[in-house]
Amino acid sequence: MHFFLLLILQVTAAFGQIDPAHCRYALGMEDGRIRDDDITASSQWHETTGPQYARLNHEEGDGAWCPKGQLEPSDSQYLQVDLGRLTFVTVVGTQGRFARNSGNEFARWYRLNYSRDGQMWKSWKNRLGNAVMEGNKNAYASVINDLHPPIISRYIRLIPVIKLSPTVCMRVELYGCPWDDGLLSYGAPEGQLMMPPGYPIASLNDSTYDGGHERRRLFGGLGQLTDGVTGLDDFLLTRQYHVWPGYDYLGWRNDSLETQGHVEMEFVFDRQRNFTSMKVHSNNMFSCGVKIFSSVTCWFKPRLIAGWEAEPVAFKTVLDDRNPSARYVTVPLNRRSATMLRCHFFFADVWMMFSEISFQSEDILLPTQMPLMVTSPQNDGDSTISPTLTTAVNPSSSHANTPILIGCLVTIILLLVIIIFLILWCQHVCKVLEKAPRRILDEEVTVRLSSCSDTIILQTPPVPPRTPTGPANTDPHYERVFLLDPQYQNPAALRNKLPELSQSAEASACGGGYAEPDVTQCTPHQCFHSNAPHYAETDIVRLQGVTGSNMYAVPALTVDSLTRKDISAAEFPPQQLIFREKLGEGQFGEVHLCEAEGLQAFLGEGSPLPDRDSCSVLVAVKQLRADATSQARNDFLKEIKIMSRLNDPNIIRLLCVCVASDPLCMVTEYMENGDLNMFLSQREIESTLTHANNIPSVSLSDLLHMSVQISSGMTYLASLNFVHRDLATRNCLLDRRLTIKISDFGMSRNLYSSDYYRIQGRAVLPIRWMAWESILLGKFTTASDVWAFGVTLWEIFTLCKEQPYSLLSDEQVIENTGEFFRNQGRQIFLYTPPLCPPSLFELMMRCWNRDIPERPTFEGLYKALRPHVIQ
Template identity: 80%
Template sequence: MTSDSLSAGSDSSTAAHCRYPLGMEDGRIQDHAITASSQWYETTGPQYARLNREEGDGAWCPAGLLQPSDTQYLQVDLGQLTFLTVVGTQGRYARNSGKEFARMYRLNYSHDGQLWRSWKNRLGNKTMEANDNAYVSVIKDLHPPIISRYVRLIPVTKMPTTVCMRLELYGCPWHDGLTSYSSPEGQLMMPPGYPIASLNDSTYDGAHERRKLSGGLGQLTDGVIGQDDFLVTRQYHVWPGYDYVGWRNGSLGSGYVEMEFVFDKQRNFTSMKVHSNNMFYRGVKIFSSVSCSFKPRLIATWEAEPVEFRTVLDDRNPSARYVTVPLGRRNAKALRCRFHFADVWMMFSEISFQSGRRGISQLLNSSPSVTNPSAKDQPDDGNTPILIGCLVTIILLLVVIIFLILWCQYVCKVLEKAPRRILEEEVTVRLSSSSDTIILQTPPVPPRVSQMDHPYERVFLLDPQYQDPAGLRNKLPELSRSCTPHQCFQSSVPHYAETDIVSLQGVTGSNMYAVPALTVDSLTRKDISVAEFPRHRLLFREKLGEGQFGEVHLCEAEGLPEFLGEGAPLPDRDGRPVLVAVKQLRADATNNARNDFLKEIKIMSRLNDPNIIQLLCVCVSSDPLCMVTEYMDNGDLNMFLSQREMESTLTHANNIPAVSLSDLLHMSVQISSGMRYLASLNFVHRDLATRNCLLDRRLTIKIADFGMSRNLYSSDYYRIQGRAVLPIRWMAWESILLGKFTTASDVWAFGVTLWEIFTLCKEQPYSLLSDEQVIENTGEFFRNQGRQIFLFAPLLCPPSLFELMMRCWDRDIADRPTFEGLYQALRPHVVQ
């Protein structure tokens, strides 16, 4: 398998995070959604154009010889707007009897199936290289990615030939719902002493007339985040300033830039996030204020009352940043925003929107209504007043219930927005109420202690009371109790206790289980109890993620069931290849990394539970060292739930993927069971979240540790001075402030995981707080003065279950439930 990657700095690109197969190969895209301009035979119809499948006669083949002037196409309806990042193609192999393939193709796409656009790469080329044989799949990254529902692949040839194709598309749902934006064209910056920067929207796919862009999408939605220095780009072979769209103050005849945004349907908008450059010493700043007007329908007029927001300007930190603009839960299908200049230049690299699925008016409109029955259908006069009275009462009750639900949501959101101040003595923080713009004024930093005493950088400056061990133990009674070395701190100052746990981050980027160090000190290769698997039987399918010294790959394992024998923990594959996750140590790994890798193998080999990912075999007889673990058909729980709705009559009628309350409870019980097992072995996971829970087709959950290594979830981790990443939104207060990881801190993370499950993973925990505000809120848990902010109660969550979550987030470690208690509390609610 080959790949094509043009993007440098892909870690910050949404396109690099969003690379999930969309369902050609596994059948989620059904036959009726795959059409073509023609087909040679019934057995080479478009329904057979599925990557790695050998059904029918092995592929889609258009009728006759393909001519250079032909525009034969294979069309796929993805069913919803999708952020498309990768295309995979194959020829027709037909069990070693076929030899037709396409050497090149073009890509057309459409939001509605009516207006079609042609994809072109960042250099303007519309043709993509494809296959040079009939069986090897070729994976091509789309630079730029596209947002579309309908996709057409058009094979291209330079001479008459027979062509056949198989296909897989990769990406993820486009939850923004944005279908187009309009703006003034970007401008040219010619500063003395610096390179000329062209700040135009070079990938815009709409109309470009009279210096105005309209009706399309471009760089502001391509997922590539601009860097602090706007002249430095994340793409190769492009000009300075490529990642930004920018405008000069005064060049537009006003002091603002006006942009219009059109969406697929009416939405209830909560916020807008704008990634803006702030290199103030070059005359570039984030916008000073923004005013947004709303239009409920495209043919309506703009509403009279706009939402206005003023940012807190920053003349100390030149870093580019996201600015979050609250939109007040306004219902609209189109927005018009005016961004006001704060300096000579204003530059944006990305704009995204957060919105609910239904607005207030939609909820009211969906309520039952009373119609006047015809005369022949009217009941007798004696029953009519009673019937009308009952209907009116029902309607009033529905309105009251809806009002109470919306009011509770509003109050919870307002409480979550409130920023907290915890560092009065050493740090002064000025925050806009909902902005991501933060100004820190800090005193001189004291000399750093040695790496032996203080192996990790502090998350933030601590008050003097944190530095005094005696005072700290007086304030935290749980630290003064007798405990074993791996349960509490013995150091003179709080720190991340490197001697108490194996490592903060595994060599492959995964957060491997923490255990007392004494259990792994004497490990050698002879301690590895699982079998050596033939390396050549592992067929690479997809790169899942990477860490400092290793990578995680999705592979097919040929003959694995026969190799492992009866009783192997493998699902029924129905004749399909066995998928496994392969952690591989890179050749340049240090000796310490190699030893840690062998330790991780030893740790994994000890785990044997139905709800824990199991180590199947290894490849350690030669380099690179590999460990092979289970992988589940349905991927991770976060992606699985985020693509579903709660089961209802509507989801059944429209064939929408859905889950029931019973399903969610069953998932919760399984996670608590797996964590109960880890706790019984005194293992601490330290990164429990839905992204680290994998599902099979029967909704069986297995807890894993791949989340940290995957770019898709990089925004869930907070980076400390480039040294380590922490899932702070899932971490207990003592883990963030003191580096203390125990089973009790895993219980805290389990509470957050429950919250994710019952919000169907539709938003990140504390989504309205920046990372710095989440850390400040952690300080409020330490102070325990009643000002800490908790996660709001999910609408889908029974009150008793939310009470259980709140117990998991108890400030006092000893008062949190155990995993055994959590399992016993949850199990009775699951239908056996």
């Protein structure tokens, strides 16, 4: 029995951690689980446009909720939804008033306010501090907005933001799952700055905390410790997009005034709970002085107005100085009952960093074994009943005791039935979890592609009581079949391992439009080289180059010779390079921003640099580290040889080299406006509103011109049989005149680490930009670059506001790649960007054609895009 009770407790604990990637169930606006009485509003135009009609995909009444009167920009009219309990809200879906083609009112923008108690309201902001979300472009299509960070709340208010039309109407659905943790707020010292020598500054603050700040302490709110995102092993790397190093962690230094040897944290819950354990995700990068806590002591308060109980729970951690991986530390809390906890976490080194804290508790006390009690016969004249433990029953009293015995037996049988049911249920849950990735793809996410206004729609099954989750990128239920196999570099071995790839993929790789169709028994070498001169070597490890950035793939014959005479770039005196800033780094090399003194005069009249009055010029310098291996040195010289061959207005230029002595360097152009991703993400589409408020903006013509320039540069690379393998907006740089030059620095920069998927430490791959054959077969060609170009176009026309396939985790992107291979109509495409003309999105779809020969060439793409700019 004790074994079964332990099993029940372990199953319960497994449900305690929220994973935002799975917590995406409709909360009941559309299906009616949220009652009309729970939907209120600040006002309504008529009874037929009351808040009860604000249900997604419903057109009862007059079709939606509409606030009263013509709204002004200063108005704060709202639609309020009571979810009935604390909820982890991850997605908001909105529609306008269509009313069977008789309405045309919708909210172009809106804000969110939320409250956990109905009294104190907070304003939601995204991770970059923006509070306004884009709404609808028409009255009928639904728009899905992911909440980054998610909201933990019971009450949600949607507040239309008026910029253009004063008339708005809304229909709404909210997505998420129950917040069973029950945590209302946590308090802690503010996070601190870490300045490790030779590394970027890490800001370890809680940037999404929604409570108060006073005397360097956080109080009364929730933030990054409850957003479901666990930090990486290297705390300088982040899972988020466009954030700073250390973003995922809240961290403190041992000798600061706020800590003094330990960190005190307080946790307030929605009600009194019986706590079984606390899970703390902690960093353990001991090479930088960071370790998990050495011990923790927790005190308990049964009620908020009561005092702290005298007896704490203490737990000593087993420290690990061999494995630097971040991990969850589970602290047993011995089923102590409390509404509030105060815990002291003691340092084991200079720094301590947390990314997630969760609690497991029992809502109902589990039954315990009790002795069987029977009643002895009553004596005449004795009015008292004396219960005694008996081993035999007197025949004269057997009739009276029979109901009691039957009741005890029935109770035991029921307990056994319950235990058997729980075991079977656990087995069923395990089977369901094994099928989780496919179920998510097949049932939960659908994409409409019919017009520019179509967006990603979520279709969800009924909400289960809870969803088993785990920390990101460690979910054991995802089978990373394709990328983590040690034989990945040998496509033939991969096809042998995966029977479904053995025939169809062989035909695709060997025939594929680049070899003769009747060649179906070729070897892997023939598959990549026969009749296909623009196929590149499939060396995945060297995909990232020496500095961590992409090294162009070229036919093998072009890099066989490595003599100095093969490098056309001139030797520049290294003492004339003044280092200003590190831009990025890889395993054996670094990229620096430098001033090159006298470079203009050194290059002479044929210099590609613009005329400048100053004697120094800003340049980007790739430098090989002193501890680099001989293989890395050879690869670096290969990269220099490749770069020295490139000469096109839309390709980054190699200006000169420093290879006469160590450290080896290559000097390239530096673009003042940075990369295209950062440039576009900081701008809005040009309008009267952006002009009036001096908001940085770009026009549709600018976006088309950028697209043409990228296609022109890629046409040049394709003409040389070069395969880039990492084409994306992060690798497109802009100068002062907004001329785009394609580069390869993106992979070396921490800012874009979340764009790459690491394969067991061997390589990192930009899987969200890669064609299906590149992921499944290790096949990189000009056609796979065309696929990446289509994704790059999608980035441009979304103004780089989100990652491609942002609704999917990395594992789900890989699973979706398998759907492209199977070609059964289940694959998920990127949605149509609102700014994108239909003809241009059709061009993107052609770039993502499953059949490799059907994809356009870069020359064809350039010819198709060029007329748009001329017009």
